[in-house]
Amino acid sequence: MQEIELKFLVPESRLKGLMRQARVKSSEVTQLAAHYYDTPDQQLAEAGIGLRIRKEGDAWVQTVKAGGDGIAARLEHNAVLDNEQVQAMLDNNTLMPDLTIYKNTSVTPALAEFKLKKLAKNLTQLYVTDVERTTRLLVDEGDDEVINHIEMAYDYGEIIHGNDETQRAAIQEIEFELVSGDIDFLFATAKTWCKRYKLCLSTVTKAERGGLLITGQLHSPAVRADLSQLNIDKKISMPAFVRAAVHNCLLQILPNSSAIVAGSEEDDHALQLYIGITRLQAALQAFASYSDEINPDWLPILKQTAMLLNEYRELAHLASHIEPNLQQQGAPTVDWATDMDALKITPKDAVSANDFQLTLLELIAFTMSDPSLEPQADQLAIDKLAKTLSKQQAKLGKAVQKLQSKKDLGSNNINIESNDLKDDDLQSVDLDDSDLENVESKSDDIENIDLEDNDSEHELHELHELHELHEQLTTLLYISEFATPLLDKKKSKKKKAKNESKRWLKRLVKAQTALTQYRNHIMYQQRYQLKSETDSNALYGAGWFAAMLTRDHKRSEKRLAKVIDSSIF
Numbered sequence: 001m002q003e004i005e006l007k008f009l010v011p012e013s014r015l016k017g018l019m020r021q022a023r024v025k026s027s028e029v030t031q032l033a034a035h036y037y038d039t040p041d042q043q044l045a046e047a048g049i050g051l052r053i054r055k056e057g058d059a060w061v062q063t064v065k066a067g068g069d070g071i072a073a074r075l076e077h078n079a080v081l082d083n084e085q086v087q088a089m090l091d092n093n094t095l096m097p098d099l100t101i102y103k104n105t106s107v108t109p110a111l112a113e114f115k116l117k118k119l120a121k122n123l124t125q126l127y128v129t130d131v132e133r134t135t136r137l138l139v140d141e142g143d144d145e146v147i148n149h150i151e152m153a154y155d156y157g158e159i160i161h162g163n164d165e166t167q168r169a170a171i172q173e174i175e176f177e178l179v180s181g182d183i184d185f186l187f188a189t190a191k192t193w194c195k196r197y198k199l200c201l202s203t204v205t206k207a208e209r210g211g212l213l214i215t216g217q218l219h220s221p222a223v224r225a226d227l228s229q230l231n232i233d234k235k236i237s238m239p240a241f242v243r244a245a246v247h248n249c250l251l252q253i254l255p256n257s258s259a260i261v262a263g264s265e266e267d268d269h270a271l272q273l274y275i276g277i278t279r280l281q282a283a284l285q286a287f288a289s290y291s292d293e294i295n296p297d298w299l300p301i302l303k304q305t306a307m308l309l310n311e312y313r314e315l316a317h318l319a320s321h322i323e324p325n326l327q328q329q330g331a332p333t334v335d336w337a338t339d340m341d342a343l344k345i346t347p348k349d350a351v352s353a354n355d356f357q358l359t360l361l362e363l364i365a366f367t368m369s370d371p372s373l374e375p376q377a378d379q380l381a382i383d384k385l386a387k388t389l390s391k392q393q394a395k396l397g398k399a400v401q402k403l404q405s406k407k408d409l410g411s412n413n414i415n416i417e418s419n420d421l422k423d424d425d426l427q428s429v430d431l432d433d434s435d436l437e438n439v440e441s442k443s444d445d446i447e448n449i450d451l452e453d454n455d456s457e458h459e460l461h462e463l464h465e466l467h468e469l470h471e472q473l474t475t476l477l478y479i480s481e482f483a484t485p486l487l488d489k490k491k492s493k494k495k496k497a498k499n500e501s502k503r504w505l506k507r508l509v510k511a512q513t514a515l516t517q518y519r520n521h522i523m524y525q526q527r528y529q530l531k532s533e534t535d536s537n538a539l540y541g542a543g544w545f546a547a548m549l550t551r552d553h554k555r556s557e558k559r560l561a562k563v564i565d566s567s568i569f
Helices: 012-022 083-091 116-122 183-197 206-215 238-261 267-286 298-328 337-342 347-352 354-368 385-404 423-428 456-491 495-531 538-565
Strands: 002-009 028-038 050-056 059-066 073-080 124-141 147-161 168-180
Touching (some): 002 183, 002 354, 012 124, 012 147, 012 168, 012 183, 028 206, 050 206, 059 083, 124 168, 124 183, 147 183, 168 183, 168 206, 183 354, 238 267, 238 354, 238 456, 267 298, 267 347, 267 456, 298 337, 298 347, 298 354, 298 495, 298 538, 347 354, 385 456, 456 495, 495 538
Antiparallel strands (some): 002 073, 028 124, 050 059, 124 147, 147 168
């Protein structure tokens, strides 16, 4: 069967109030002792499969979870075991799952890559969980005499390492599972509890948490965009296509946001979350006409969250990567600690914000809604994609013309304070390029720039136009990535057509990378320039980046020209 559930982390400040609603007269409290199994190298976890034997009240249940949509839906198979046999194996310390029961079940396809007999021999108990579960059944009599049932379950306990009981990880989470009825009731209920108790979505399963405990990690690695998971074909309708694009973005957004709300301070989680949100913004803007169910309120909230993430990430990257690399080239030390401390909103604050969490819930609900009920369900996405891309390319062309009508950003309007940098030094420095990975700097940074030149107002307009250009180019790149699989199929199955699409995407990536570097170097130059007002050591960095801008500008112009002059495969 398919399990549909939403999981949240509970802030400590809201826990008492939540427990008052969870532990009502009709609720039940159950002790759950679960044993989780995998191969020593975690082959099941690698395949997205969880296997456990758990005591649920008086019964022992063997469960395997696999597949699903990667967000809220998963395949689940439960088998009640013989209590006496389980107890006998526990007494002999030989409790192991029986894989023969999966020969003809709903999860059989998920286990197809494994030879069950061989897998059974390699299984070992990696960790156990000891959880107190408080459950409450939420019932609603919906329309058309449909009765909706949701099981709310609050889990409190810990995960224990299978070979070292001193290694433990706490569990404190709440789940809402649709037992029967309308999925809309699940999301409406989750939103109500999320608003009231400031809950934060988490896609991290107990199996994943256990795997992290075994490997000594606090959080899973950051998740990057994976277009191989974009589930589309040439017969997909317009409403279904935009849902698939949003779903693909959420597969990147949710694991990274889950890590951040759980306490991760790793730059890569913030970076990949930012990229995921930017991809999502591009899809919602460009494909807005593909569905009547897109909420216009989503975009402002996504933009605000991305802005806050990038403000923190940009400064953190400057302090942890750019500054050390400059010092290796002989630059004097600049201390950015006070600037970091002055930031009032951390990535965790931005991601935990209730508006953002509610927006994520609405977006998940959107991807799980039925596209066939929309008026445009009979219109194929493949028939409109070329027009959508051409429209976006035209917007890019206008942005380029608008910027070119102004004076080029260069030595005439950027004050280079340091003249002791040689061209050879500029070529040899190896600044960390993770800030070049399809990321756009926020326009709000431009508001804080204090240019000393008499033409500062003119320069500010140019920076705004540069931001607009970068935004249009980034949107074109991301929607092209979504559209390429379909347009390849429409045009031809021949190798020539596929090569054309690859060349188009390659040109876009090169132009976007060059323009991102140009914009980021402008922002870094301005940060060092402002910093130099209180720390003269920062003049070196300001001069360094200013000296690189002419080269950056020329490279951006050259690569943009190739995009503008190209046909959309």
